[in-house]
Amino acid sequence: MDLILILGDQLSPGMSSLAGRSPQSAEVLMAEVQAEAHYVPHHRKKIAFTFAAMRQFAQELRDAGWTLTYKAYDAATPCPSLAEAVAQCLEDGRYDRLIVTEPGEWRLRTEMESWSDRFDLPVMLVEDTRFLASHADFEHWAEGRKQLRMEYFYREMRKRTGLLMDGDKPEGGKWNYDAENRKPAEASLLMPKRAGFEPDRITAEVLDLVDRAFPDATGTLRPFTLAVTREDAETARDHFIAQALPLFGDYQDAMLTGEAFLWHSLLSTYLNAGLLDPMDLCRRAEAEYRAGRAPLNAVEGYIRQIIGWREYVRGIYWREGPDYVRRNALGATRALPEFYWTGLTDMRCMREAIGQTLEHGYAHHIHRLMVTGTFALLAGVDPFELHEWYLAVYTDAYEWVEAPNVIGMSQFADGGLLGSKPYAASGAYIDRMSDYCGECRYNVKDKTDANSCPFNSLYWDFLDRNQDKLRGNPRLGPVYRNWDRMSEEKQNAYRSRAADVLAML
Numbered sequence: 001m002d003l004i005l006i007l008g009d010q011l012s013p014g015m016s017s018l019a020g021r022s023p024q025s026a027e028v029l030m031a032e033v034q035a036e037a038h039y040v041p042h043h044r045k046k047i048a049f050t051f052a053a054m055r056q057f058a059q060e061l062r063d064a065g066w067t068l069t070y071k072a073y074d075a076a077t078p079c080p081s082l083a084e085a086v087a088q089c090l091e092d093g094r095y096d097r098l099i100v101t102e103p104g105e106w107r108l109r110t111e112m113e114s115w116s117d118r119f120d121l122p123v124m125l126v127e128d129t130r131f132l133a134s135h136a137d138f139e140h141w142a143e144g145r146k147q148l149r150m151e152y153f154y155r156e157m158r159k160r161t162g163l164l165m166d167g168d169k170p171e172g173g174k175w176n177y178d179a180e181n182r183k184p185a186e187a188s189l190l191m192p193k194r195a196g197f198e199p200d201r202i203t204a205e206v207l208d209l210v211d212r213a214f215p216d217a218t219g220t221l222r223p224f225t226l227a228v229t230r231e232d233a234e235t236a237r238d239h240f241i242a243q244a245l246p247l248f249g250d251y252q253d254a255m256l257t258g259e260a261f262l263w264h265s266l267l268s269t270y271l272n273a274g275l276l277d278p279m280d281l282c283r284r285a286e287a288e289y290r291a292g293r294a295p296l297n298a299v300e301g302y303i304r305q306i307i308g309w310r311e312y313v314r315g316i317y318w319r320e321g322p323d324y325v326r327r328n329a330l331g332a333t334r335a336l337p338e339f340y341w342t343g344l345t346d347m348r349c350m351r352e353a354i355g356q357t358l359e360h361g362y363a364h365h366i367h368r369l370m371v372t373g374t375f376a377l378l379a380g381v382d383p384f385e386l387h388e389w390y391l392a393v394y395t396d397a398y399e400w401v402e403a404p405n406v407i408g409m410s411q412f413a414d415g416g417l418l419g420s421k422p423y424a425a426s427g428a429y430i431d432r433m434s435d436y437c438g439e440c441r442y443n444v445k446d447k448t449d450a451n452s453c454p455f456n457s458l459y460w461d462f463l464d465r466n467q468d469k470l471r472g473n474p475r476l477g478p479v480y481r482n483w484d485r486m487s488e489e490k491q492n493a494y495r496s497r498a499a500d501v502l503a504m505l
């Protein structure tokens with residue numbers, strides 16, 4: 001008899017660990033364990049989502065005839081780790097083999113590779129087939145390339161999947177319509193209504209458990225309206241496609257006070273946990289375009305995020321190896337400012353981005369990249385500490401997707417493997433894409449005064465501090481020429497204001 005271990009982000013009936021096996025020849029183990037729930041101070045909503053969705057999936061498997069051992073989190077004596085849960089299951093000697101779909105991070109994968117010796121039993125670690133590009137596909141694409149740019153990977157994925165293709169040409173003649181997707185939004189626009197789900201009995205029990213057992217977790221637990229079943233996640237999907245997809249492109253980069261979601265899909269948590277299927281989502285989005293219900297810039301932009309960015313960052317994560325999360329090409333060492341955990345800061349943009357993160361366990365891409373990410377980059381925050389923050393605070397955070405976005409895209413800590421230049425920007429970017437600056441205690445137009453926007457002086461100070469590593473970057477040539485043209489007095493004013501800002505952190 002085989003034992004199949006299913007992890008908390010492997011909640012799909014088509015998991016490779018289940019495929020080709022039957023309830024006659026295998027049984028299933030699922031476990032809510034201390035080590036996974038505590039290795040970073042996860043957001044309360046993330047813990048609740050994971051446990052509730054696991055319990056629902058366990059029921060789905062039981063209904064399909066599987067015999068299942070489910071170790072629920074026991075607040076008094078929690079099962080310490082996945083290895084311990086497996087050891088307890090193997091005690092009576094009924095199982096001949098352990099089967100697991102590979103986990104989504106090096107930490108667990110490396111541990112599991114030692115389980116065969118530890119348990120003196122064959123352990124089959126099978127590839128996760130929920131992704132469109134296998135490890136071999138990505139390696140094949142990456143082999144021999146000097147630069148691994150997402151855009152070229154994405155084009156291959158378009159050809160391979162046939163999504164938005166017109167024969168062998170991209171639909172509409174262009175691969176990428178991003179230039180049309182940078183409109184700021186007006187507060188007067190009618191926002192799409194979001195689908196929310198009342199907690200059922202199982203979820204209500206989990207919410208009580210999180211209250212009792214995780215007093216030190218991050219963020220707000222209630223109201224809890226996330227989908228935790230496949231059916232509800234599909235309702236959320238249909239809702240996004242009908243209500244928000246048509247304007248997803250136009251306002252993809254926009255930020256507005258009090259509006260956390262705008263036209264974003266809010267589906268990453270469900271996709272990453274296995275409640276939704278990426279290819280199915282993309283086909284549905286394409287069908288909206290073909291039916292004339294959503295424009296090409298929106299649908300192409302959306303599909304690119306999923307078959308492009310999502311698959312590409314995963315490829316990078318596994319290709320680069322376990323030390324990727326420790327890279328620090330710019331040698332940044334500052335401790336993460338405390339306000340990342342509280343949202344208590346006078347910087348309006350940071351307060352909005354962190355506040356909604358703590359409330360919802362969610363922030364859209366531009367908040368993550370150009371607000372909290374850019375600030376940490378400019379301030380020289382230690383990328384590993386920042387990585388642990390991102391891993392903790394978002395309900396969609398798993399290392400395979402979070403780490404390349406933080407270490408690579410946002411912090412340039414991999415030295416430019418993932419992005420051709422750092423996402424450094426002054427306050428002008430936030431001012432253009434949001435309505436935050438008008439109400440901020442700082443003045444975005446001021447460069448070096450005591451009231452000047454901190455992003456402004458930190459931007460130049462960052463470029464100045466990192467000259468030895470960044471001056472040679474061709475994409476930063478014009479920026480450094482601007483710096484060189486400034487008088488020494490002006491340069492010193494930037495340095496001095498940046499030093500004051502950094503001292504305040």
Ligand SMILES: Cc1cc2nc3c(=O)[nH]c(=O)nc-3n(C[C@H](O)[C@H](O)[C@H](O)COP(=O)(O)OP(=O)(O)OC[C@H]3O[C@@H](n4cnc5c(N)ncnc54)[C@H](O)[C@@H]3O)c2cc1C
Pocket residue numbers: 263264265266267268269271272302305306309310311313363364365366368369373390391394396397398401402405406409410
């Ligand atoms: C610093 C930083 C950290 C991030 N951490 C995570 C994370 O832990 N987990 C996570 O899933 N995404 C992460 N992202 C990517 C992206 O911000 C989120 O996927 C997105 O905000 C999720 O919200 P949504 O479902 O409304 O996305 P939408 O804006 O609706 O985008 C559609 C889908 O595309 C995918 N996607 C979009 N951008 C990316 C990307 N850069 N990498 C991978 N997939 C992408 C997601 O599955 C998303 O659901 C991070 C980005 C940055 C800059």
Ligand code: SF4
Pocket residue numbers: 347348349350427428430431436437438440441442443444453454455
């Ligand atoms: S002025 Fe600066 S700190 Fe304030 S909201 Fe604008 S960008 Fe953020």
